[in-house]
Amino acid sequence: MATLKKKGISSSLQHISMQNIKVVVRVRPITHNEEEQNVKNIVKCLTHKEILMKEKKYSFDRVFKPTASQIELYINVVAPLIKDVISGYNCTVFAYGQTGTGKTYTMTGDKCSIIKNWKEDEDAGIIPRAAHHLFHELDRMKINQYTIKVSYIELYNEEIRDLLSNDENALQLYNDSKGLKINGLNEVTCFNSADVCRELQRGILKRQVAPTLMNHQSSRSHTVFTISLSTTESNLAGEDILKYGKINLVDLAGSENIAKAGCKDLRAQELANINKSLLTLGRVIQSLADKNQKHIPYRDSKLTRILQDSLGGNTKTVIIATVSPAHTSHEETANTLEYAMRARDIKNTPVANEQTSKNQLIEELVKDIEVLQRDLDAAREGTGFYVDRVNYQRIVDAVYAVTGEEFTHDEIAERKAQRISKLEKAMHDRIQEFEKTVKQCKEQREELKRIKTEVKEKEYLANWYEQYSTATCEEIQNLLDTTQTLNNEKEILLGKLENMFKANESHVTIARQSATAVLSMVDRNTAEKDKTLNAMVEAGIRAKEKARESRSIVQPFILSMKNTANILVTMSVNTDAVQNVQECVCKKIDIVRKRFEILEKMGEETLTAIPVLMEQHKQRTEEFLEASIKYCMRQQNQVLEETVHSTFNNHDKRNEALQTSMSAISELGEEILTVTRNLDLENKRKFGEIDNVIKTGILQSCNEIEDVLNQHISDTIQEVDTLIDITSSFDDTYRKFVEDVKDTITKQVLEKSVPPKHAGDTPIRKELRIPSIDPTAPREILLEKFKVSLPETIENPEDVIWLDSSGEGID
């Protein structure tokens, strides 16, 4: 609801002064039509305050020549009012004049477009410019808390229509304790000047216009565009103070006579109504100007009721009288100027609206609610329309205060009846509206029911989808977890594989080093063995040489003995000679004894040397064994196995060589034995011959020599046999050692190089090479027979790759 009356006066705070309404005249330029019709200019602007028409001079607050721009008029007439509005004043600007003189042009401008700056746009009228100026000024003054609302009404045929509402029904005027109000008026909040312009454009489109002879788009109605401002500021006490101000921008319909305007029939009736409002306005102005006149006929027209406060009230008012300079409009121009001159005498008492604090406002609203509550209670208790007695008295007092008239009870009753019938009509309309609404509600309820069912279905589906998506998400999560686990396991396995590869690589390196070490040790050992064997062979050779030496020693002796025997045979009779021979034999025997002593010593040396050699060999063998086992512990993989295998092959070759050597030694021993035996036989034979020759004396010596020789030879033979046994036992020990080493290496290698078995792994099949084999022979029997050759226990024949001697598979 728009309040058109002052809320009250705070006399202690406000400076009250009477001031005349400001009246300005604007003369429009001669139009093209008028130029073509050779219309004469009868209006002359003498100064910026005086105008001359037909030798009559008129003075106004300001005169605007035809060449005056829109902005010039705005700055001089309206701009000062914007600051007043912000200060809490109500202001009104009228455009009054004959049709086609530029009222609408002045108020809104021809295009009525949204302007960017109130100082710049050439064609903009007062309303768009004022809107921009107001927002600009609030901004400049740094007032942040404000609300701007606009309303736009049209007064047409004495009916008020809301140009910002879609409702075509006429609005009712009424008075309440705070003044005149328009029931149901739409007030639109605007946040910038563009919003204001948009609302103005919307209203203009609804405005009643019709072509007349004088204006092809003549405004047939009076319009009031109101911009209301409320600001909130804190006072010194820190209290929020609300300030209100507004500006009414009034574009009146043209003031012309019916004949000139060229209106007929309905238009004539329309014009009569327009003129009624304007005539009442004229009378109100006349009455206000006449200081003796007490009754001001505001109530004679709605226009004057609405503008009551702007004419002789508390508002700051400016009237812009628009005139045509054409001689053809002489009469209307004179009327307008006269009209305007009279208006100059109207005195207003501009007072800023009372500033209310928020608390006051709340109190007022509470009071309003109480009033309404009382009316409501009264209405509930009886039939028809009831007003609370207190409220009724207030209404009567308010009417008296506004009109200055006191009504009789009959008048009041009549007015009340009128009002009641109006209210009943309104109620009837409301009931119809209510029924319509109920029907709509029912339809909407049905629709709501349908929507609810739909929503339930959708909810069910949504739940289902949610559950399904949750389950799917869980499954996906599980899959992701599984994938992650697999990835982790894969990573671990890859790591293990990598470690295995690295370990294998290092195993291969170690195995190669070990193999090299083993080979070198085997080589060393073989060299030692060769050395020992050589020493033994040398010992044998030396024994053989000793035997040969013995033989060479014995042979001359035997020859000597033979010669002696011959001598004895030939000279047996000569005792002296025999005696000499005996002496000589004795000497020879001494020599032989000495020689045998040497021989014996040599044999002893040989016997002493052999245990030393054996001990050395044993020691070296133990060292070798120890070192070999130590190295063999590091054997790790297949490469080593192959290496060892090849090593064993080489070793077998060495064994063969050893065997050959042993055979040679054995043969040598045999040879020595044979030679010794032959020597023995030869000796026996010789001694037999000597025995035959030497019958006494010498025979005993010869027997002794023979015994000594036999003993020596048998000792030598025994030594050689012992040597052979030792060699043979050494050979066995060596073979056993090699076998042990082989077993240990194989065991270690297999233990280390066989990768850990996993479930699902393909069993590793060992290669088993059988030299001569019947391919059809049962594998179990073959495995049983040859499993001793395998490095590890294998129960299943399927785990073995069967190869023949050439390495070809026989599976």
Ligand SMILES: Nc1ncnc2c1ncn2[C@@H]1O[C@H](COP(=O)(O)OP(=O)(O)OP(=O)(O)O)[C@@H](O)[C@H]1O
């Ligand atoms: N001061 C001016 N400068 C230029 N053109 C003007 C001026 N005043 C009026 N006009 C032009 O005159 C024509 C009529 O003006 P406008 O419609 O504003 O008259 P009006 O007084 O509002 O008429 P009505 O009362 O019939 O609505 C328009 O085309 C307008 O552009």
